[in-house]
Amino acid sequence: MNIDYSQFYRGTTGITSYGNGAYKKDTLVKYEFNTLDEHGNQVMDKMSKEETLQMMRDIGSQYGEEVIVEFSGDGMAALVESKKGAIEDNTTQEAIEKKNARFQKEIKHYDKSINDLPIYSGMYDADKVIASVLENCKKEEREFVYHTIQYNFLIENSNSMTEEERRANISLGMKKAEYAAEHFISKDNRKSFLEAMEKIAKLASAGKVDNHGNIDYRVAKGRYLGHGNSLVYTTNEVDMMQRMDSKAYEEYQKLNQNKDDVLHSLKYLTNWYQDVVTKNPSIIDDYERQSEEYIEKYVKDQKLDKTFADIKTKSKATFLESLRVFQNNNPKFLSSIIKQELKFWEI
Numbered sequence: 001m002n003i004d005y006s007q008f009y010r011g012t013t014g015i016t017s018y019g020n021g022a023y024k025k026d027t028l029v030k031y032e033f034n035t036l037d038e039h040g041n042q043v044m045d046k047m048s049k050e051e052t053l054q055m056m057r058d059i060g061s062q063y064g065e066e067v068i069v070e071f072s073g074d075g076m077a078a079l080v081e082s083k084k085g086a087i088e089d090n091t092t093q094e095a096i097e098k099k100n101a102r103f104q105k106e107i108k109h110y111d112k113s114i115n116d117l118p119i120y121s122g123m124y125d126a127d128k129v130i131a132s133v134l135e136n137c138k139k140e141e142r143e144f145v146y147h148t149i150q151y152n153f154l155i156e157n158s159n160s161m162t163e164e165e166r167r168a169n170i171s172l173g174m175k176k177a178e179y180a181a182e183h184f185i186s187k188d189n190r191k192s193f194l195e196a197m198e199k200i201a202k203l204a205s206a207g208k209v210d211n212h213g214n215i216d217y218r219v220a221k222g223r224y225l226g227h228g229n230s231l232v233y234t235t236n237e238v239d240m241m242q243r244m245d246s247k248a249y250e251e252y253q254k255l256n257q258n259k260d261d262v263l264h265s266l267k268y269l270t271n272w273y274q275d276v277v278t279k280n281p282s283i284i285d286d287y288e289r290q291s292e293e294y295i296e297k298y299v300k301d302q303k304l305d306k307t308f309a310d311i312k313t314k315s316k317a318t319f320l321e322s323l324r325v326f327q328n329n330n331p332k333f334l335s336s337i338i339k340q341e342l343k344f345w346e347i
Contacts, residue, residue, distance in 0.1 A: 008031045008032055008034075009029075010030040012029050012117070027068070027117070028067070029063060029068070029070065031059060031069065031071050032073040033055070033073035033074075033075035033076050046074065046075050047075055052076050058214070059156075061156070119150045120222070120224055121200045121219065122217070122219035122220055122221050123199060123200065123203065123291075123295065124233040125199075127196075127224070128231050128233075129192050129193065130193065131229070131231045132228055133189045133193045133196075137184060141180070141184045144180060145177075145180055149200060152169050152170060153170055153173050153201055153203075153204040154200070155215065156215065157214050159212070160336060165337070167305040169334060169337055170204050170205055170304065171304060171306060171309070172307070172308045172334075172341070173197075173204075174197065174201050174308075177193075177198075179313040179319055181194050201304055202299050203299050203302075205303075218290075218298070219295065220243070220287060220290070220291040221236050222234065222235065223235065235284055238252070240283070240284070241272060243287060244276075244283060244286070245272070245276065251268070252265060255268055308326065311326070320342065323341060324342070
């Protein structure tokens with residue numbers, strides 16, 4: 001599929017109480033895949049069952065275990081039809097509606113189209129700087145920066161753009177970082193903020209795209225605790241398993257796909273970690289060293305694209321005008337991303 005998933009994002013809401021303990025969820029993220037937009041123009045074709053499942057996996061992989069991702073829309077008709085019989089056989093409509101009503105009561109709704117949840121690169125020094133700098137910023141300012149990291153830098157899939165466009169999108173992200181530094185980052189923090197954003201941009205530029213458009217940034221996906229200046233990095237056992245023990249990871253994935261056997265997959269992960277650390281005490285250091293060596297060899301000296309170097313950042317109005325001028329001069333280049341940017345800025 002040639003789809004930019006971000007255009008189907010419909011917002012984030014906080015969940016006050018859903019699940020408990022290790023299975024507690026605190027966030028609901030919504031995606032809606034419709035074949036037509038609000039003006040009746042075709043946006044996408046209906047997806048096959050296989051395409052729908054792949055899309056759900058691609059999007060779901062972007063979020064942590066505390067997040068529920070909700071999918072809807074007529075573009076998912078194939079999956080809905082394949083499940084329809086099972087729902088009718090095993091659950092009454094009345095029971096479904098009661099369950100949904102209980103779930104809705106658990107949701108604390110926020111009026112926002114873009115969430116301000118932190119987006120981390122895996123490079124702790126850069127992530128810590130950005131988290132610390134944004135700690136006392138307004139919610140919409142945090143949203144602006146994390147939106148830039150997620151949609152301009154560390155995109156999960158590039159099927160909706162060419163490699164030239166992907167790199168240009170990173171260039172646009174750096175101009176947005178410059179805008180942020182000029183307008184709502186304190187003078188004392190501007191230099192360190194821009195250096196951290198540039199480091200993430202270089203990581204993005206070095207990313208390797210596979211045949212399906214998925215991008216591997218080759219850096220350990222750490223698990224972070226705390227926030228802002230108190231942000232702490234811990235080892236992400238699942239990512240370590242994926243990079244250091246592919247056979248164990250394949251088995252874990254099989255167990256994890258069975259939503260009725262979550263406890264079994266959790267036990268498998270715990271036992272694997274204890275066993276591998278006992279047999280190879282240096283595995284964590286080896287895992288972390290891979291990232292450090294990759295950054296030193298492939299990221300540090302990356303040259304960033306300059307496609308959007310002429311974008312003006314003096315004010316919101318001049319930034320938008322510069323972006324519109326670029327769009328008029330290059331109507332077919334990065335069109336979906338620029339439309340998304342203009343909509344984002346004009347909210």
